[in-house]
Amino acid sequence: MSTPAARDTSLDDIRQEIDGIDDSILDLVARRLQASEKVRSHKSGNGSLVSSPIRPAREAMILRRLLERGGVPPELLVRLWRVILTSSTLFQAAVTLHIPRKLASQMGLRLRLRDHFGALPVEEYRDEAQALLQVNMNSGDICAVEAASAWADAFAEGGAGEARIIGVLPVLRTASVPEVLIFGHAQALATGDDETVIVSEGKLPRDFLPKPLWQLKSGSRRISSLPGFLSEHEAPLIGLVRSNAALGVKVAGRYPSPIEVSP
Template structure:
């Protein structure tokens, strides 16, 4: 029998490392089963801030030539696989009409779903909904665990985000932004989307927050920007929408840097600087910033 070559020895070493990795996955899963017992009674198991913190920490400690993008993808698969052990997990998707009008819609649709699977697992059940309203209702009714909707734009006739301007218990909130694992600019996957789920926000340390300002009268966007600056809220995006009728509603969406809650002093200051006692300011969710790899 021929002696092992140096390459054979290296392969045996890799096999031993693979066995050790597999053993650790088995051990990690046993801990997840204990977590499941602690979460008994909770309808929704997902904790986006915790998931972001895991990835952020691993990216910070990583060394060597193994690419961070692939490492993050491996851990996303691991997180989602164990999440499904804790309880049912599925995705609802609404594909924007903007994409449907494109000649290459079938290709775009496939790439859009691939982007979602990069974050939420290769084998997670995924359902498509014809309208944003139906998807939001499905998330609220726990037909699916999370919903994915196109990133809001400044000028839209029927935006979906006003549907989150509610204090009703179970109203979905923004919990993530996709793609989380960013790809190079020349990639064909160039969709921006937000993820919704009816759970409270938790900080990651690298957050953006979405606010909705609701009033009964129109406010000049410059006044809103000025009030945000005075309240020390750094906006990176804004949009507006009007509901016409006998009692019109004017809604202003703001994406701001940082983790902001409705109890924060900045919200009180913003209300003061808007100089509108009837203005209602809601936080409708947060997300941990995507990786820049």
């Protein structure tokens, strides 16, 4: 039978091991931030920071790779790495998140934004159109709107400028339709598992393929999310646009698909 002194010694050893692990984690985080500084210097040299320091495709591939390794609960892993990724972004350039007041008033969505974007400063506006206008005028910033809100009219009328949907929340898929859409000027890059959002003035033809993953009404328009990293200049979208001019189809953006995790 172990004595109290032996048990205490064993517990002290475990605590010392934990302290050592914590020190190692801190050292690695510091190294990662130093690497982010190198990225900032590189981007400053080639001008790629001008549009946006955010890289949705890169961030998605990082999270997918780490989640495949396992060993850490998915929710914990995503929260930890979102803090690291956001800190890395802010090391490269200042970014402000613009949101409509209706979204800001919903505590669940506000907390989701905080978990994802961490210390990013947030500014609130009267409605979706005003929030989109800010990201139009500030190419390094981003805008978040509820997927089911009336953002599509302002977008179709040019209110977002060149900004497009670059991501959705939550990152871990919890339902067929995302809660929040993120607009920005980040370069759209395929990750191998992506979705394309289009805005139209009516329903898509019943025989159109691929079938939408989800559809919503937004203001006077409809939004549809299609599987794949699609271009309006290639099939199947080019055929849809040419054969259905009255629909006024516009590509609202492309984003990495939310990550599926086993229960």
